[in-house]
Amino acid sequence: MSASASWRAAANWTRSWTTASPPPIRRRSPGRAEAAAIPNPELVKEPVLASTDILFQPFHSKNLDLANRIVMAPMTRSFSPGGVPGANVADYYARRAEGQVGLIITEGTVVNRAGAANDPSVPHFHGEAALEGWARVVEAVHAKGGKIAPQLWHVGAAINPARRDETHAESPSGLFKDGRPWGHEMSVADIDATIAAFAQAAADAKRIGFDAIELHGAHGYLIDQFQWQGTNHRPDVWGTDRSRFAREVVAAVRAAIGPDTPLILRLSQWKQQDYETKLAATPQALADWLNPLAEAGVDIFHCSQRRFWEPEFEGSNLNFAGWAKKQTGKPTITVGSVGLSGEFIAGFGGEASEPTSIDGLVDRLAADEFDLVAVGRALIVDPDWAVKVREGRHDFAPFQREALGTLY
Numbered sequence: 001m002s003a004s005a006s007w008r009a010a011a012n013w014t015r016s017w018t019t020a021s022p023p024p025i026r027r028r029s030p031g032r033a034e035a036a037a038i039p040n041p042e043l044v045k046e047p048v049l050a051s052t053d054i055l056f057q058p059f060h061s062k063n064l065d066l067a068n069r070i071v072m073a074p075m076t077r078s079f080s081p082g083g084v085p086g087a088n089v090a091d092y093y094a095r096r097a098e099g100q101v102g103l104i105i106t107e108g109t110v111v112n113r114a115g116a117a118n119d120p121s122v123p124h125f126h127g128e129a130a131l132e133g134w135a136r137v138v139e140a141v142h143a144k145g146g147k148i149a150p151q152l153w154h155v156g157a158a159i160n161p162a163r164r165d166e167t168h169a170e171s172p173s174g175l176f177k178d179g180r181p182w183g184h185e186m187s188v189a190d191i192d193a194t195i196a197a198f199a200q201a202a203a204d205a206k207r208i209g210f211d212a213i214e215l216h217g218a219h220g221y222l223i224d225q226f227q228w229q230g231t232n233h234r235p236d237v238w239g240t241d242r243s244r245f246a247r248e249v250v251a252a253v254r255a256a257i258g259p260d261t262p263l264i265l266r267l268s269q270w271k272q273q274d275y276e277t278k279l280a281a282t283p284q285a286l287a288d289w290l291n292p293l294a295e296a297g298v299d300i301f302h303c304s305q306r307r308f309w310e311p312e313f314e315g316s317n318l319n320f321a322g323w324a325k326k327q328t329g330k331p332t333i334t335v336g337s338v339g340l341s342g343e344f345i346a347g348f349g350g351e352a353s354e355p356t357s358i359d360g361l362v363d364r365l366a367a368d369e370f371d372l373v374a375v376g377r378a379l380i381v382d383p384d385w386a387v388k389v390r391e392g393r394h395d396f397a398p399f400q401r402e403a404l405g406t407l408y
């Protein structure tokens with residue numbers, strides 16, 4: 001299966017798991033479409049924890065204070081019929097707040113563009129009913145002492161194969177990837193309206209009490225489609241300067257929320273369309289990419305990797321978040337297979353992951369490589385994951401794809 005096909009299968013996971021009879025679990029190697037993965041160094045250790053105190057040190061930055069360093073990674077769950085998050089969604093996030101997660105980043109929630117969502121049960125971040133639903137989520141999380149940011153999202157030409165209608169699919173060049181047309185190329189008016197939609201969503205997030213805002217600029221979705229040459233062939237300024245769209249979205253959001261609301265930008269080198277591609281091939285190219293985004297208003301970079309232990313560039317052990325912190329001086333969040341043996345795309349394909357040690361992660365945090373640690377699947381299967389780490393417990397749950405079928 002190609003990388004894109006595997007992602008498209010992955011993108012359809014929730015639909016599969018919300019049907020009455022789930023499909024059979026297929027085992028596949030995540031390595032088929034990419035260079036051999038660096039094995040998880042934590043596997044050789046018992047899932048016993050060294051001192052994890054560092055994870056429970058408070059985080060202070062210019063405009064964000066958190067009780068500890070653990071962040072819930074944004075994870076699409078598609079339990080919001082008609083785009084409206086209900087009481088079940090509020091309870092789900094409140095459970096993680098009660099479980100001592102320092103900052104919850106919600107699942108991707110879409111801005112007000114007809115083509116922004118690729119699934120009808122993905123929550124909207126526009127319209128009275130959806131925003132009321134989100135206000136109740138914020139209230140529930142705050143009642144448990146937690147903090148929460150919405151992840152604002154537009155999928156662009158990233159395809160959910162279950163959604164065959166490409167009428168509203170919009171992207172820089174009407175491409176899922178080179179040679180794979182999908183939907184239409186955005187006009188300059190579309191681009192302006194989309195930037196305004198991100199800004200409006202951010203203003204609404206601030207108004208209804210979110211503690212921070214995250215923009216989804218990763219994984220080959222719309223913002224990333226502008227950044228990547230594989231999906232941006234535009235001859236105009238939006239293509240000759242491929243970072244421009246991301247910078248303009250950041251600047252518009254910053255203008256909408258003012259200086260005091262924390263703004264997180266999630267980025268990845270890898271794309272769902274190509275695991276091996278890199279927007280920045282060198283540390284200097286990374287600095288040239290990220291520093292203008294920081295100047296436009298990003299406070300924290302959320303650096304998505306599928307395996308946090310993989311070095312970003314040859315000659316150094318620093319990972320993506322490590323290099324982003326070094327090159328920008330901004331706080332960064334790392335992510336990718338924390339506390340689990342296998343990575344998440346293979347998890348969508350049915351590969352189970354076992355609990356692992358987090359000693360190597362803790363060592364990196366202690367060395368100040370990054371500031372915060374996002375945890376995905378481990379928090380789906382166990383809302384009390386952080387509590388268990390803190391208490392030095394051993395009863396961690398494995399991750400199995402079946403876990404995506406329920407929202408608990």
Ligand SMILES: Cc1cc2nc3c(=O)[nH]c(=O)nc-3n(C[C@H](O)[C@H](O)[C@H](O)COP(=O)(O)O)c2cc1C
Pocket residue numbers: 073074075076077107108151216218219266304305306335336337338340342343344374375376377378404
């Ligand atoms: C069910 C599921 C849904 C996801 N949805 C999103 C999403 O909406 N936005 C996003 O940026 N990443 C998404 N991701 C990626 C996660 O945020 C995270 O980067 C990834 O799962 C790696 O972390 P983990 O190994 O701890 O699970 C999703 C992952 C999973 C498992």
